Amino acid sequence: MVQELDQGKVVAAIRQATGDVFSTMLGVEITSLDAYRQPCRPEPADGVIGLIGLTGRWTGTGGLACTGELARKISGQFLMSEFTSVDQEVLDAMGEITNMIIGNFKNALEEEAGPLGMSIPMVVFGHNFTAGTTYSADWVVVPFACDGDRLEVKACLVPKPENKSPRRPAATKPEA
Amino acid sequence: MPVDVLIVDDSAAIRKILQRVLTQANLGVGKVFEAADGREALDAVKQQPVGLILSDINMPNMDGLQFLGELRSHDQWKHVPVLMISTEGSQTKVMEAVQLGAQGFVRKPFTADQIKEKLAGIL
Numbered sequence: 001m002v003q004e005l006d007q008g009k010v011v012a013a014i015r016q017a018t019g020d021v022f023s024t025m026l027g028v029e030i031t032s033l034d035a036y037r038q039p040c041r042p043e044p045a046d047g048v049i050g051l052i053g054l055t056g057r058w059t060g061t062g063g064l065a066c067t068g069e070l071a072r073k074i075s076g077q078f079l080m081s082e083f084t085s086v087d088q089e090v091l092d093a094m095g096e097i098t099n100m101i102i103g104n105f106k107n108a109l110e111e112e113a114g115p116l117g118m119s120i121p122m123v124v125f126g127h128n129f130t131a132g133t134t135y136s137a138d139w140v141v142v143p144f145a146c147d148g149d150r151l152e153v154k155a156c157l158v159p160k161p162e163n164k165s166p167r168r169p170a171a172t173k174p175e176a
Numbered sequence: 177m178p179v180d181v182l183i184v185d186d187s188a189a190i191r192k193i194l195q196r197v198l199t200q201a202n203l204g205v206g207k208v209f210e211a212a213d214g215r216e217a218l219d220a221v222k223q224q225p226v227g228l229i230l231s232d233i234n235m236p237n238m239d240g241l242q243f244l245g246e247l248r249s250h251d252q253w254k255h256v257p258v259l260m261i262s263t264e265g266s267q268t269k270v271m272e273a274v275q276l277g278a279q280g281f282v283r284k285p286f287t288a289d290q291i292k293e294k295l296a297g298i299l
Binding site: 020021024025075078079080089092093095096099100103104106107110115118120 | 236
């Protein structure tokens with residue numbers, strides 16, 4: 001069985017970080033919905049996803065997902081501009097929003113999980129794509145209602161495997 | 177005399193927001209230059225002296241703390257005020273930044289007023 005962080009703390013940290021970013025930098029009201037678990041098995045998706053790698057005593061990924069339309073609206077609020085398509089500026093804005101949400105989630109979680117390092121955010125926009133991880137643990141997903149649409153913030157963390165010395169191949173006896 | 181400023185952040189969105197805050201702050205800011213990482217920032221200060229630097233920490237190529245360390249190792253940039261603006265809010269990172277000579281630390285997400293308040297104290 002995979003060791004896991006307290007799901008209640010993970011959900012609370014995601015809600016707090018997402019709420020802070022939206023109220024401070026976007027001035028957009030969001031409503032947190034019921035959190036759920038999602039197997040790491042990838043399923044086809046549409047829209048924008050932002051992902052950041054986390055590493056320390058625990059390792060994994062945090063990120064967000066939403067429709068292209070919501071990404072344009074959020075980025076418009078963030079930069080006080082209007083975007084008619086998901087262009088490079090929208091992807092950059094969504095990368096920074098992912099960075100702030102997952103960065104603050106990480107800061108809140110460090111009390112329990114120990115110091116965590118963060119990668120540079122990666123943002124993908126497309127249709128009918130799959131994005132998966134090799135972890136065996138489930139994602140903890142926290143959905144938010146936002147401007148008549150839906151934003152999902154999620155995280156998946158597992159204990160970092162201990163370094164083991166490489167195994168020598170077992171000696172084999174020549175057959176008689 | 178207006179103070180020229182360098183903004184260092186790998187996010188063009190954050191550079192744009194900080195540029196707007198500086199323009200509206202009425203703190204005697206002159207020209208505003210931009211760099212996307214620590215390496216670009218070092219090149220920028222070599223070409224154009226500035227009186228204030230706002231820098232992120234988590235960036236590709238050269239992060240904000242490495243940049244600050246490099247900056248402080250050169251006599252001509254030892255005393256340029258640097259305000260760190262980052263999601264990295266752990267006490268360890270803040271202490272590291274202060275020990276390297278940062279004048280202040282603002283955690284993302286930030287409000288325009290938080291930045292203005294810090295800058296008023298530095299300028």
